[in-house]
Amino acid sequence: MTGPTTGPTAGGPALAAVLDAGQTRLRTLLDGLDDDAVRAPSALPGWTRGHVLTHIEGVGLALARQARYALRGKLIEVYDGGRSGRDAAIEAGHGRSAPVLTAALGDALDEIEASWAAVGPDDWDRPVSYRDGTVTTAGLAWWRELEIHTADALLGPTPADWSPELCTHLVDFLSARVPDGIRLTLGTPGDAADDTWSFTRGQGTPVLVRGRLTDLAAWLAGRVPPRALTGDPLPTLGSWP
Template sequence: MSLATNSIRKVVPMAQKIAEVAAGHARLAEIVGTLTDDQARADSALPGWSRGHVLTHVANLARALTRQVEYALDGKLVDVYDGGAEGRAAAIEQGAGRPAAALADDVVQSAKELESAWAAVGPDDWARPVKHRDGTVADTVLVRWREVEIHTADLGLTPVRWSPEFRGHLFGFLSPRIPAGVSLVLPDRTLGEGEPVHVTGDLTDIAAWLAGRDYAGELVFSRPIRLGPWP
């Protein structure tokens, strides 16, 4: 198999994933385009965070990931956030109280910058290392996919509509939360290995539960289960 063929196979899956993220960016841009100041100050689904906190985090993460990608293409590693976890928290607090229009502009512009950074990645650059979770440039796309979809839901302004592709990714990413010795039997798949716990309900609701989020419908468990920490 030629190097060119390998490169094409690398590019096509990444292009598909980036398209999913870009669609999430577009949905979020539409939501924040009509956001009012009162809505921005209101509570999100995350304890202690307003919608302004969520949107500031989403924008700051986009710029942090952009920096990860740009440095990786230069063969360098850089911290995700200046000042580490404390710097991240301080920046979110500082930006959360901005007017809705400023929050919306930050979210939209930072997303464009990240998409532009990905557009500069060559076929053989996706495996370059980044410091975020000791991952790769390709992993920054998956990180952004999760963060945009989940935090859009955290805003509580529109119904949660996660694509089958995203649900499948989330089930795989969050399967380490399932306790050892337990298999979680869902309507369309089984996660983990061990004593079965059957879960019935809407697949998006199950994904939201696995992500530690509220869900709209009803889930039925064959026996109680306590999830582990976020992986």
């Protein structure tokens, strides 16, 4: 399988639409959060829900800034202060009270939505500093971050709710984690003729891992799949690309 060239991964209106839907969904999930909910554990070890929401706030603003500056013909660093600046902002922000944190995230979503809404049909190929890519590259990163971390926040949506388009994109992007020396094939159960799907990456010892597409994507993303995969032992994945 190779990455699709249509739909959200091609940028343009399809990517703008999934970003808008994800941002709108996150807004609805923030309603009614209290301090206990913000301090509760997330799906990420060592991180509370407040850590995850603060990270969404920061990464969303950082990637929106990539698009905003690209429209001016300028390049800018993803995070002020680089990775250490990102980490410091999460540590400084996760302990905020629920009203302060959710208001800040709401304000961030206002800015994020405005930035992506300003991207026109001819703007998606403009260069950005993120991965030396384009506005589409930054938009896809925000799609991944938004969908994965919304699930990490344990506010309702889970990886089982990820769309087929997102899952195939995650598999393609995250297949870089396949270790050297392994020819990994991922496959779905194929309960019906149109359910069968497969993806192969790498060279070496053949390893077959089967499961539902959402579970395969969750595993490659370093999350616990909602349903068990077959393939024992599962290979140890490398770092996030």
